[in-house]
Amino acid sequence: MEQKTYEALLKRQDGVISRRQVRGLGGNDRDLARLVRQRELTRLHTGVYIDHTGEPTWRQRAWAAVLLHHPSALAGAAALHAHGLTSVRAPEVITVVVAAGRSVDDPSGVSTSRLRCYDDAVQHHLSPPRLRLEHAVVMHASAARDEDTAVARLADAVQSRRTTPARLLSALELLPRLPRRALVREVLNDVASGAYSAMERRFLLGVERAHGLPVGARQVRVTHGDRVAFQDVAYPEQATVVELDGRLGHERASDRWADLEGDLDALVAGEATLRAGWRQVIAQCRLAGVLGRVPVARGWEGAVRACLPECEAVDRGGSHAPLRDFLPRSVPVRVSTIAPSRRAVHHRADWAQVCSRR
Template identity: 50%
Template structure:
């Protein structure tokens, strides 16, 4: 018997099929061995085959990992890719793993991450990393192709495993920016998880994302400049209609007609973007508002930046004063101001 009886399964699974599925389609072990000899099938893992003899694609490797451990679902970075999430932060996480493997002298492909029920004990083949999860069936979507963890669950897993806070923030913020989830959904999913590495870090990060801080740079400003130095609470991602269309302001101190634009670019993006920024700033002045544009060097010196923002706010009617965040802080009453 040939592969005709298994065409529907192969089509639905990107050309990958398990031995169990092949038998259900009417093939037997002799048929499978003959197809392997004729190179109509190739073995990816024991009992899992692909319908060509070349290098399996990333999606085919993902299917193979799931079928080898069935019932199983994609997890971590693998689940995020299956959900179609495009995230520079996720690429950084994957690249760091590949760098470690190549440093050890290994030629490595990014591993397929798979999750199974907590009650199971499995021995994954090379190229597959398995985690176990309680309440498995509720947390996965077995009807999708390929099956995968729910998006919010996978995001929390990846963020909790990041090497640093900035990357964890970026993973969650990228997903919210792409409108594939919300901070409220992520918060609910995290609250339902009994234990998770770095849970105490992720909860306040989600609060920040809900407050509108949609990038690592914006979160730095919120925490290190605004909150740490007692500046007024600003509005964030404020929609403004101009003669050139709709735009969004990063930070707006509405009571004092002060706008802070956070420009997190490391390089300039050409005269077109520079002119657009200038026109926005001039429009703000024409409306009686003051605009302060901060870049990374400014926010990386948060005490000094808070002094400048506070000075502008005071000139617009704020009766407060930046407070000191510590012994060497430049802000606060009586502190030495930078020249």
């Protein structure tokens, strides 16, 4: 066995090597037995070894899983973590994918899926081999435990600037048997429109669309002096801005200060600010009733519609309560006194065997 080639392979694979590779270098089982006896190698899985006797790192366990079922590649959260998505933690169980039709036995800590378009979806040149980012993202999202988690997984990938909704949709086209495929497509279309969080998507579907509110522009870039900010939802014809404060991106003191600075800028520009969080977005009919009244007061000729017969958003003949009485107590409301032509409202309402055959 060529020693230099052997050492180079170990280095390239984070100290992990397989029996198949040793034999490919001219070694045999006696060489492997000697290396194990001399404690130069330690067995991790059947036919897979590591070059030390300590606890393997996550990358070493990932390499071991890939080599165990060669040819195979990382999938799911393991693939996304290897791709460098900081929002995805290193999973305890390493998921790998193999070509459809193969039968493998998984040891503890390894889980295997089968993929019909294996050759098209895998990047074997990466270290360790893994699914292409787009395939890994849509498959990971489809396996989410609920809709909000699916939104988060897709939005996180887009916000990382490593991919785009269009590229994710293209990958989805090659996965016609993907579980919850319709949901993933719907979420990707919403993410493409700017709904980058579970809260923003709930607002889009449950508040804006369900109640016939004006269609807002999302993630609108605005400049105040030397500061640049992004408005979650803007209704320019009604001079209205909606912001949605979820936990992520608004939990640090510096984030809160930035939000307050934005409110001051809005006030100077003649905008009123209303803030709400998850509690208000979940009470979607109540929130829609408030939001519908603001654009009407500023020139919107539409009308809020009921999403259900018992919907709270629609006035049923009684007099309107003051906004401060209608809103949950946790929502501060600020209404400007500037003339209507200059006013605006700034509302801050805090994979499987799924590929097409070629």
